[in-house]
Each structure stands twice: as structure tokens, then as C-alpha cells.
Amino acid sequence: MENPYLPKIAKIINVKQETPIVKTFTLKLEEEFHFKPGQFVELSVFGVGEAPFGLSSSLYTTDKFEVSVMKAGKLTEALHSKKTGDYVGIRGPYGNGYPVEKWVGKNITIVGGGIGLSPLRSLILYLINEKEKYKNIWLLYGAKTPHDLVYKEELAQWRDSLNVNVSVDVSDENWVGNVGVVTILFDIVKIPPSENISVVCGPPIMMKFVVRNLTKIGFTSENIYLSLERMMKCGIGKCGHCNIGKYYVCQDGPVFTYEQVKDIPSPF
Amino acid sequence: MSMAFISHIYIPSAFKKLMGEYAVLAPIKKNENVFLEVLQETNLDQLHLNSSRLNFPFKSWFFLPKEKMLEYRLNKKAMDVKSAVEEMRETILIGLKECDVKAIDLLDKVFLDDIKDVYYENKRKNTILVTADCTEALETCFCTKMGLKPYPEKGYDLNLSAVEGGFLIECGSEKGKEILESINEFVEEPTKQQLKEREKNRKKVYQKLSRKYKFKDDLKTLILSSTEEFWEKLSEKCVECLGCTYICPTCHCFYVSENDWRRIRTWDSCLSEAFQKVAGGANPRARLASRLKQRFHDKFVFFKEKYGEYACTGCGRCIEVCPGGIDITEVLKELESQEGGK
Numbered sequence: 001m002e003n004p005y006l007p008k009i010a011k012i013i014n015v016k017q018e019t020p021i022v023k024t025f026t027l028k029l030e031e032e033f034h035f036k037p038g039q040f041v042e043l044s045v046f047g048v049g050e051a052p053f054g055l056s057s058s059l060y061t062t063d064k065f066e067v068s069v070m071k072a073g074k075l076t077e078a079l080h081s082k083k084t085g086d087y088v089g090i091r092g093p094y095g096n097g098y099p100v101e102k103w104v105g106k107n108i109t110i111v112g113g114g115i116g117l118s119p120l121r122s123l124i125l126y127l128i129n130e131k132e133k134y135k136n137i138w139l140l141y142g143a144k145t146p147h148d149l150v151y152k153e154e155l156a157q158w159r160d161s162l163n164v165n166v167s168v169d170v171s172d173e174n175w176v177g178n179v180g181v182v183t184i185l186f187d188i189v190k191i192p193p194s195e196n197i198s199v200v201c202g203p204p205i206m207m208k209f210v211v212r213n214l215t216k217i218g219f220t221s222e223n224i225y226l227s228l229e230r231m232m233k234c235g236i237g238k239c240g241h242c243n244i245g246k247y248y249v250c251q252d253g254p255v256f257t258y259e260q261v262k263d264i265p266s267p268f
Numbered sequence: 269m270s271m272a273f274i275s276h277i278y279i280p281s282a283f284k285k286l287m288g289e290y291a292v293l294a295p296i297k298k299n300e301n302v303f304l305e306v307l308q309e310t311n312l313d314q315l316h317l318n319s320s321r322l323n324f325p326f327k328s329w330f331f332l333p334k335e336k337m338l339e340y341r342l343n344k345k346a347m348d349v350k351s352a353v354e355e356m357r358e359t360i361l362i363g364l365k366e367c368d369v370k371a372i373d374l375l376d377k378v379f380l381d382d383i384k385d386v387y388y389e390n391k392r393k394n395t396i397l398v399t400a401d402c403t404e405a406l407e408t409c410f411c412t413k414m415g416l417k418p419y420p421e422k423g424y425d426l427n428l429s430a431v432e433g434g435f436l437i438e439c440g441s442e443k444g445k446e447i448l449e450s451i452n453e454f455v456e457e458p459t460k461q462q463l464k465e466r467e468k469n470r471k472k473v474y475q476k477l478s479r480k481y482k483f484k485d486d487l488k489t490l491i492l493s494s495t496e497e498f499w500e501k502l503s504e505k506c507v508e509c510l511g512c513t514y515i516c517p518t519c520h521c522f523y524v525s526e527n528d529w530r531r532i533r534t535w536d537s538c539l540s541e542a543f544q545k546v547a548g549g550a551n552p553r554a555r556l557a558s559r560l561k562q563r564f565h566d567k568f569v570f571f572k573e574k575y576g577e578y579a580c581t582g583c584g585r586c587i588e589v590c591p592g593g594i595d596i597t598e599v600l601k602e603l604e605s606q607e608g609g610k
């Protein structure tokens with residue numbers, strides 16, 4: 001009997017400090033690792049526990065993969081103390097991922113908040129590689145302060161392929177970009193709603209306001225895709241923790257259209 | 269032989285024989301209390317062949333209240349991770365009623381879908397189910413309202429029906445036949461009279477039950493018609509002991525934690541305030557009313573949409589256990605009267 005709860009051992013081969021509280025871990029399993037953008041893994045810090053993290057690297061790299069982790073509690077703190085050469089456990093990939101095939105031929109508007117850019121990075125790396133399949137791509141990204149922006153160097157590189165717009169809630173003396181919550185970018189960048197798919201990931205309150213803005217511009221709820229976050233324990237539809245309405249976020253999500261969840265109380 | 273009769277006189281000898289071959293787990297009565305225990309020579313005389321469902325759910329055998337999932341050992345710098353699925357003896361489980369086998373059937377849908385929960389699967393594969401007809405209905409039973417009958421027709425290996433002087437034994441599987449074969453010397457051909465008696469008994473209990481509760485059949489629509497105020501009002505009674513979810517034979521939620529290089533799971537409850545609370549403190553179901561609403565929606569709406577059946581067998585254990593006096597049948601009846609008034 002195969003045990004779906006049994007993690008595989010992965011070695012940490014690189015740790016990058018993204019912000020004061022976010023680190024990107026590059027992990028390597030003994031075997032190849034294949035996944036779709038938008039999927040996640042259950043990561044074990046042995047002796048501490050297990051928690052879900054979105055895959056942030058490119059699906060074209062299969063000999064290693066990355067997760068970006070914000071310090072938020074017990075497990076994430078313990079993970080932050082891990083170094084190159086240490087071992088963690090991995091189960092997955094789990095979840096549905098983004099239905100990128102369905103979006104072929106469309107414009108794509110990606111909206112991220114803070115650490116929410118992590119699964120979106122995997123999507124962006126895919127879209128850059130398959131650029132000719134899609135029309136225009138916008139990225140609207142917001143973080144609390146300039147120090148809280150993740151993937152800073154990459155944001156600059158992505159400008160070659162996508163229309164990148166960044167804002168911070170609170171600026172500092174060196175910041176020359178936009179200031180304000182991410183939704184102010186909707187006033188600065190004119191986004192055409194037709195033939196346009198929007199993909200949103202970020203804190204609950206941010207998603208709520210972004211959806212409101214998108215709807216105002218004219219995006220239909222079928223064309224708004226959200227990565228939802230819920231308490232998770234098993235990742236495989238057994239423990240019941242991640243349930244929202246009739247769905248289990250771990251299996252039916254984490255990616256949902258707004259249409260699917262809009263009638264559920266506090267969907268974000 | 270797929271049906272046989274065993275006289276009361278031979279029951280201890282038949283069990284003794286089976287105990288040599290299998291582990292036998294059976295209801296044992298000590299004073300007024302009934303426990304599930306391994307049947308032995310020493311407690312054989314306390315074997316309690318129950319006339320209606322027991323007060324604990326049989327899920328606790330297949331899905332332990334607390335169980336070890338993994339064990340680790342530090343090996344140089346890496347980690348040896350071992351799955352804690354234990355080899356177990358084939359076990360005969362005695363004392364289940366129709367609502368108990370139905371509950372197991374519902375748990376199978378969760379734990380044995382395309383991704384199999386090994387701990388549950390291990391138990392399930394190595395357990396032989398011996399069920400029995402109900403010869404009495406409890407005050408809280410409403411199984412017939414959930415579409416069940418008070419006697420099992422499938423899902424068992426052997427089923428017992430009490431008749432004058434002993435039990436009729438019916439086989440429901442190859443394994444059941446094998447077991448019946450092995451106690452061949454203690455059983456005889458059933459008589460027509462005995463078969464008739466079984467039908468009569470079954471009808472009697474069935475009728476007694478069907479008379480008890482009346483609410484309409486489409487419970488999904490009924491629950492969906494509920495208002496937020498309804499759950500707010502209900503929450504005034506709930507003391508959040510979580511008893512109803514633990515005692516429920518179909519509730520399957522669990523928490524996973526780490527302890528001394530072991531990963532452990534424990535029963536959890538969607539009624540618990542912390543159930544969906546995430547790092548940082550966000551809690552989508554912070555209000556008790558929203559959690560009670562969730563519990564009822566999960567049983568009668570979501571489970572139905574996902575697996576095609578209600579996650580309630582009408583066993584009534586939650587009615588018995590609730591210190592707040594919440595009675596699931598009253599909740600349904602009240603919803604119905606509100607719906608009718610609309």
C-alpha cells in the first residue's frame with residue numbers, strides 16, 4: 001500500500017533572502033519533479049510539521065524547484081532557519097493549477113500582492129516562454145513597502161516580455177515608483193476587459209478589492225481567476241480543513257474562477 | 269450455504285473456534301456499560317449482542333481518534349521517514365447495525381477514493397464485518413428517514429437476525445461464506461418458520477421507526493432554504509463541546525501535528541473555532557453560527573453534491589450527546605415549518 005502522507009526527502013540547494021521575512025528555497029528531490037503553475041506542495045520540516053506552499057519556479061526546470069516562504073508562524077520560522085544542505089520533506093504537487101490551455105489567444109492580466117506573487121511567478125515564467133500563444137500580458141504588483149517586494153531583479157527582466165507595473169503602500173526615500181495600494185494601478189494602466197483573463201493572488205483583503213476593480217472595469221466573473229488560501233492539513237481531500245462551500249481548496253483549487261466562489265460567504 | 273441457523277447454546281463454542289483463527293472485536297457489557305473489546309475466554313460470557321446501535325461509532329476502529337502516521341529518525345543529516353501502517357491480524361468486528369455499515373460505506377467514499385488513506389485502508393481490508401438486525405429502536409433513531417432500513421442488506425460479511433432460540437446467519441461475501449464454513453459443525457439449515465419470523469421481526473421494527481419522524485425528503489433543498497438568522501439562533505444553544513462531530517459515525521475531519529519525531533493525526537471538528545484559522549489570524553468561519561451552518565450544509569448539501577448521498581445515517585448519536593439540547597431532527601423540522609411559512 002502506497003502511503004500518500006509519506007513525504008519524499010528533498011535537499012535545500014539554495015536559499016535566497018527576498019525580503020526581511022521572505023526566503024526562496026531551491027529544493028532538489030532524488031527524482032525529477034513535474035508540476036503545473038498554480039499547484040502547491042506540502043512541505044515538512046521534520047519535528048515541526050507540514051504546510052502548503054505554492055510552487056514559484058518554472059515548470060521547464062524539472063531537476064529542482066522553488067518555493068518562496070514568508071515567516072508567519074511555527075513552521076515557516078523553523079524553515080527560515082534551514083540552510084543550504086539541510087533536508088525537508090515534500091508531498092505533491094497538489095491542486096489543479098492554472099488552466100493555461102484555456103487562455104490561449106487571450107490577453108492576460110496578472111495581479112499580485114506581497115508574497116502572493118510566488119505562484120504567479122511560475123505562471124509568468126511559463127507565459128514568457130509561450131509568449132506567442134497569448135496576446136498582451138500585464139502584471140500589476142503591489143507590496144507594503146519597497147523592502148517587501150519579492151523577485152526584485154526578475155521584475156526588471158520581465159519588463160522585456162510583459163507590461164510590468166509596481167506600487168507600494170508606503171514608499172521610502174529611494175522609491176521612485178507608484179505609491180498606494182495595488183488597485184491604484186487600475187487608474188494608471190488602462191486594461192481592456194475584452195478577451196482578457198485576470199489572475200489574482202494575494203492577501204484576502206487585497207483580492208477582495210482587486211475583484212471589485214476588475215468587475216468595475218468589465219471583467220466577467222468567469223474571467224477572474226483567484227488562488228485561494230485555506231487552512232490545510234492533508235492536501236488530498238481527507239482532513240476537511242480547506243473546505244469552502246462544496247469544494248476542497250486542496251483538490252478543486254487552489255485556483256477558482258470568481259464565478260465558482262462568489263456566492264460563498266467570505267470566499268477570500 | 270449462504271444462510272444458516274445457530275442456536276444460543278453453540279454461540280460460545282463458535283466464537284471460541286473463530287478466536288483461534290482471527291482477532292474478534294466485540295461489544296462487551298460491564299455492568300451497564302458496553303465497550304468494544306477483544307473477545308477472550310475470560311469475557312466471552314459478557315459478550316453483548318446488542319439489540320440496537322451502540323452509543324459509540326465504529327469509525328473509531330477504522331479511523332482512530334488519535335493515530336500515528338509517520339515516524340522519523342535522524343540519519344546523518346537526512347531523515348529516515350517511515351510510514352506507521354502496522355501489520356494487523358485479520359479481525360472480526362461484531363455489533364454493527366445498518367446505520368453503522370452505511371456510515372462505513374460513506375467513509376469509504378472519502379478515504380478510499382482515487383487517493384487512498386492507507387491507515388483506513390489497512391484497517392478496512394483486514395476487518396470482517398458482522399452485522400445484525402435491530403430488534404429494537406432507540407428513542408433517537410431516525411434511520412428510516414434517511415432512507416435506511418433497520419437491517420443490513422449489503423456491506424456486511426455476515427449478518428445476524430435474532431429468531432426464537434438463536435440467530436439466522438446470512439452471508440454477504442465470500443469471506444462470510446468462508447467463516448460460516450469454518451463453524452459448520454455448530455449451525456444447521458434454517459427452517460421456513462425461522463425465515464418467516466425474520467421477516468415479521470424486520471417489519472415490526474421498521475414500522476415502529478417509520479412512524480416516529482416526519483420531515484420531507486429533499487433535505488438538500490431544505491437546508492439551502494435556511495437563513496443566516498436561523499443559524500445565529502441555533503448557535504445560542506451550542507456550547508462548542510464538539511461532541512456531535514466526534515460521535516458522528518460519518519464525520520472524518522482530522523488535524524495533523526508533530527510530536528517527538530512522530531506525525532500524529534487526531535479527530536478534529538468543523539465546529540471548533542480554530543478549524544480554519546490560519547497563520548496571521550484570519551478566520552473565514554470565526555462565528556459559531558457559520559460553523560453550525562457549515563456542519564449542516566456539509567452533511568446535507570456538500571456531501572450530497574460530491575458523493576451523491578447525505579452524510580447522515582439517522583443514528584441519532586448527536587442528539588444523545590448534545591449538552592445544549594440540539595436535536596438534528598428538530599432542526600430539520602423547524603426548517604421545514606419555516607420553509608412552509610414562506
Ligand SMILES: Cc1cc2nc3c(=O)[nH]c(=O)nc-3n(C[C@H](O)[C@H](O)[C@H](O)COP(=O)(O)OP(=O)(O)OC[C@H]3O[C@@H](n4cnc5c(N)ncnc54)[C@H](O)[C@@H]3O)c2cc1C
Binds near residue numbers: 050067068072074076
Ligand atoms: C495553497 C496554498 C499555497 C500557499 N503558498 C504559500 C507560499 O507560496 N508562500 C507562503 O509564504 N505561504 C504560502 N501559503 C501559506 C502558508 O501555508 C502558511 O503561511 C503556513 O501554513 C503557516 O504555517 P506556520 O506553521 O508557520 O504557521 P502557524 O500559524 O504556526 O500554523 C500551524 C499550521 O496550521 C496550518 N496553517 C496555518 N496557516 C495556514 C495557511 N495560511 N494556509 C494553510 N495552512 C495553514 C499549517 O498546517 C501550519 O503548519 C500557502 C497556503 C496555501 C493554502
Ligand code: SF4
Binds near residue numbers: 507508510586592594
Ligand atoms: S454536541 Fe451540541 S453543544 Fe456540542 S458542539 Fe455539537 S451542537 Fe454544539
Ligand code: FES
Binds near residue numbers: 234239250
Ligand atoms: S487539506 Fe485536507 S481536505 Fe484539503
